[in-house]
Amino acid sequence: MRVLDALTADIKAGKLGPGERIPSDAELCERFKVARETARRAVRVLRERGLIRTEWGRGSYVAERAGEDEHQDD
Numbered sequence: 001m002r003v004l005d006a007l008t009a010d011i012k013a014g015k016l017g018p019g020e021r022i023p024s025d026a027e028l029c030e031r032f033k034v035a036r037e038t039a040r041r042a043v044r045v046l047r048e049r050g051l052i053r054t055e056w057g058r059g060s061y062v063a064e065r066a067g068e069d070e071h072q073d074d
Contacts, residue, residue, distance in 0.1 A: 003028055019061055022052060
């Protein structure tokens, strides 16, 4: 899924940082030329993976990155 892959890459690359709002469903539909349900599914998967949090009525935001495996040096 293009939307999911692109947003995941942006989050992991730091283009979208913790607390930053991700594009709305409508913005994702326009950017990727996909149906609204496709955009919503991508956002749902990101939320299930813990990469974003959604505040109903406000939008979705990149989750805090505390405890990421790639930052552990042990």
